[in-house]
Amino acid sequence: MTEVVQERPRAKSLSRSPRVKSKGLPKPVLGLIGVLVFLALWELMPVLGIVKAKYLPPASEVLTALVADLGMTAFWVAVGETMTAWALGLAIAVVLGLVLGLVIGMSPFLRRFTNSTIEFLRPIPSVALIPLAVLLFGMKIESSLLLIVYACFWQVLIQVLYGVADVDNVAMQTARSYGFSYWQRVRDVVFPTMLPYLMTGIRLAASVALILAITAELLIGSPGLGNEITLAQSGGAIAGMYALILATGFLGVGINGVTRVVEKRVLSWHPSIRGEVTP
Amino acid sequence: MQSNNPTSHAGGRTLPEGEALLSVRNLKKVYRTDAGDIEAVRNLTFDLGRGELVCLVGPSGSGKTTLLKCIAGLLGSTEGEVRLDGEVITGPPKKMAVVFQEYGRSLFPWLRVAENVELPLKNAGVPKAERKVLVEQALEAVGLAHVPKSYPWQLSGGMQQRVAIARAVAYQPEVLLMDEPFAAVDAQTRADLEDLIRSVWKKLGVTVLFVTHDIDESIYLGERVIILSSSPTVVQEDIVIDLPAERDQLETRSLPRFTELRHHVYAEIQKAKQGHRPEEAITMVVK
Amino acid sequence: MKTLKSLGYLLTLPLILLAWWWIATSGAANFFVPTPAKLAETFIDTWMGEKLLTDVLPSVIRLVVGVLAAIVLGIGLGLAVGLNRTMRAVTEPVFEFFRALPPPVLVPVLMLLVGINDGMKIAVIISGCIWPVLLNTIEAVRSIDPVQNETSRSYGISGLSRIRYQVLPSATPTIMAGVRQCLSIGLILMVISEMFASSSGLGFTIVQFQRSFAVPEMWSGIVVLGLIGVALSFIFQWCERRVLRWYHGLKEVENAV
Numbered sequence: 001m002t003e004v005v006q007e008r009p010r011a012k013s014l015s016r017s018p019r020v021k022s023k024g025l026p027k028p029v030l031g032l033i034g035v036l037v038f039l040a041l042w043e044l045m046p047v048l049g050i051v052k053a054k055y056l057p058p059a060s061e062v063l064t065a066l067v068a069d070l071g072m073t074a075f076w077v078a079v080g081e082t083m084t085a086w087a088l089g090l091a092i093a094v095v096l097g098l099v100l101g102l103v104i105g106m107s108p109f110l111r112r113f114t115n116s117t118i119e120f121l122r123p124i125p126s127v128a129l130i131p132l133a134v135l136l137f138g139m140k141i142e143s144s145l146l147l148i149v150y151a152c153f154w155q156v157l158i159q160v161l162y163g164v165a166d167v168d169n170v171a172m173q174t175a176r177s178y179g180f181s182y183w184q185r186v187r188d189v190v191f192p193t194m195l196p197y198l199m200t201g202i203r204l205a206a207s208v209a210l211i212l213a214i215t216a217e218l219l220i221g222s223p224g225l226g227n228e229i230t231l232a233q234s235g236g237a238i239a240g241m242y243a244l245i246l247a248t249g250f251l252g253v254g255i256n257g258v259t260r261v262v263e264k265r266v267l268s269w270h271p272s273i274r275g276e277v278t279p
Numbered sequence: 280m281q282s283n284n285p286t287s288h289a290g291g292r293t294l295p296e297g298e299a300l301l302s303v304r305n306l307k308k309v310y311r312t313d314a315g316d317i318e319a320v321r322n323l324t325f326d327l328g329r330g331e332l333v334c335l336v337g338p339s340g341s342g343k344t345t346l347l348k349c350i351a352g353l354l355g356s357t358e359g360e361v362r363l364d365g366e367v368i369t370g371p372p373k374k375m376a377v378v379f380q381e382y383g384r385s386l387f388p389w390l391r392v393a394e395n396v397e398l399p400l401k402n403a404g405v406p407k408a409e410r411k412v413l414v415e416q417a418l419e420a421v422g423l424a425h426v427p428k429s430y431p432w433q434l435s436g437g438m439q440q441r442v443a444i445a446r447a448v449a450y451q452p453e454v455l456l457m458d459e460p461f462a463a464v465d466a467q468t469r470a471d472l473e474d475l476i477r478s479v480w481k482k483l484g485v486t487v488l489f490v491t492h493d494i495d496e497s498i499y500l501g502e503r504v505i506i507l508s509s510s511p512t513v514v515q516e517d518i519v520i521d522l523p524a525e526r527d528q529l530e531t532r533s534l535p536r537f538t539e540l541r542h543h544v545y546a547e548i549q550k551a552k553q554g555h556r557p558e559e560a561i562t563m564v565v566k
Numbered sequence: 567m568k569t570l571k572s573l574g575y576l577l578t579l580p581l582i583l584l585a586w587w588w589i590a591t592s593g594a595a596n597f598f599v600p601t602p603a604k605l606a607e608t609f610i611d612t613w614m615g616e617k618l619l620t621d622v623l624p625s626v627i628r629l630v631v632g633v634l635a636a637i638v639l640g641i642g643l644g645l646a647v648g649l650n651r652t653m654r655a656v657t658e659p660v661f662e663f664f665r666a667l668p669p670p671v672l673v674p675v676l677m678l679l680v681g682i683n684d685g686m687k688i689a690v691i692i693s694g695c696i697w698p699v700l701l702n703t704i705e706a707v708r709s710i711d712p713v714q715n716e717t718s719r720s721y722g723i724s725g726l727s728r729i730r731y732q733v734l735p736s737a738t739p740t741i742m743a744g745v746r747q748c749l750s751i752g753l754i755l756m757v758i759s760e761m762f763a764s765s766s767g768l769g770f771t772i773v774q775f776q777r778s779f780a781v782p783e784m785w786s787g788i789v790v791l792g793l794i795g796v797a798l799s800f801i802f803q804w805c806e807r808r809v810l811r812w813y814h815g816l817k818e819v820e821n822a823v
Contacts, residue, residue, distance in 0.1 A: 031655055031659040034656035034657050034659055034660050035659050036658045037656075038591075051679060054680060055678040055679050056678070113575055113579055114576045114579055115575070116575070116576045116577070116579065116580060117579045117580055120580070121800070122797035123750075123792075123796045124796070125750065125795050127754050127761075127769075127791075128757065128772075128788045128791035129775075130757075131773060131775065131776035131788070132788065134786070135598065135779075135784070136598065207666070214668040214671060215668070218670055218671070218673070218674070218758075218762070219670075219758060219761055219762065226670070226671070229671060229674060232644055233678075238678070239611055241675075245671045248671050249663050249664070249666055249668075249671075250663075250666075251666075252666030252667055252668060253662065256662075256665075256666050351720055352718055371719050371720045371721075371722060373722060376720070379716065381713045383715035384711050384714060385713050385714070385716075385729075387714065387717075387732065387736070388812055388813070389812045398721070398723070399721035399722070399723065402721065402723045422592075430812055432819050434817045446721075559584060
């Protein structure tokens, strides 16, 4: 979810004066030290009685439980269920957001006409729809999808709208004067300009989708990792619960990593990898 | 009749003990990088007397900016020292102000023009009433009294650099260091700014060290020009600019003497580019 | 005339949607969706009374306290870590993990560690909202323009005054982007923590309505959450415009070139 939104160009003057050798340990080693310190603190807290081991088992116990999980089919089934809801919801939201964003963005009339409605609907938290989802779909995957699609749709839509608004007027007029059709203008002028914004929208939506997939599973009980967490908690398997929570974190790290790589790949040809906009 | 060759020193001119405001002695700067050591400045020695206006000129990549940052106390030297009023510089001294080339990044975009000029004074604890006077005077001096409430990014490049100069002037430094301040402005604005520097220098009696890669600019502005060799840098020559004190963009630049000096400096820089190094500096390194 | 036209743009689509909703629901009684009139009536009956004080206000106060604490802690910690290269390298993998951890999983954890009370709900909001602010602050401080740093140094602006006059203002645009995310996560966590384990609050009340099939009441609760979301968004935009006026102006000038 957390994204650094303004990416500024890197310090230019570094290239003027030679790059100075960094002192001390290399970065990966320092990072590893950080992780080890974190795990050590976690290990010590219950041992020293700062928190009860019943509520926060030591790191070693949780990691052992996580490793045990990795060998179990049930765990992977739950991961699969979470990821299915994530992928489906994200895909629907991206298609909807992209199509509507293009249609609305390309018409100045529609942009003004829909602006107030979008600005009003967008800040509505998707978790407000939880009771509705329960009422309509119960504990099925559709509940997760409703929440995911609602939340992600706005992320994509807004970025696409920004992207279309960024299209160079001169380029657009040129295309029109050469008799490009609507579809050709979309394909050859609007889409390339908008692509970096779309990728940003997808990257933001990808992490939002995971949050809502887990939320739906925790609260509504649709199948997946979140539901397993609730079950582990109510069953008193506290180390197991923490292990599952760690698993959702790693899932998030994985999603962030993959979307960032995909974004870089897709935009590698792009002349200007743009800074992101604050919607 | 003047001799064709300017009064010059091979190596930097030094002054007797106690007379120099700023003295650079055997300054050496080596960057330690992952790819090995890079010697940017080999051995520099020169003095600035109180109230002088000196230009440092050298081929591109001759370590001009490195040298200026060492003098400003922004970079530590590897060997040798810089003294201001007899005191060795270890960090940015209070009596110095720097005008950077990148005016757009050196002015703070969240502060208005007057606030930018005021900030160093506010930080130094100058009382409010006094600050107000200093800011007004400084903006007046650079011809920007009419835009105190604008943001710097609303102004043209030349005007932004004027704000940076006003900020330096208001700080009331003894030494004003300028790092290729006009490299990024257009030619017309540049001429105006050069005259501005001359007039500020005369009015305030501040000591100015002006770094540039532009030979004409160095001669037009300076009372003295220090020519640097190519990297690793030593002083190639230190010449006196014996042009009239009143300078004018058209008249001064069309004086025969201006042309002579220009030829001389140009020839020296060409020599420097080809790797020629004055004997004295080299023997000092060997020692 | 001009204001009339913009008013038209502002209201036409919402009115069309409202009319469509009204026509769609007014025919046969629909169990899942109440008519606009019924919803408005329920909204007033349900929320414009005691519930405003007993359920809405406490939720909103917890949200505001949690979010403000997260912002202050995030900026403070972000400055401390961001200004130190070693600290940045040491904390990066751990922070990267917490940034990726979906915040709702913190609810069961904090229920265990803190217990079920107001403190837990605020702790959930803080521990979920702090990451965008913290990480954006670190990133903003890391990427500060070196020329700005040299300017500060050469004018003797150091220590706390440097943070106040240079570091914080230059980091504000990035920090504000983090605060925006912090707000939306905060609202989600406020609702979730109340739905999960609570006997009062907005989230709890809405779930109660849903469980007792009080559909119009449930919808009215959704409207309340929506209104809070919209209100937060407007407050944020208002603050952002004031704090970042210089930044938006600068961007406009840069984009015009």
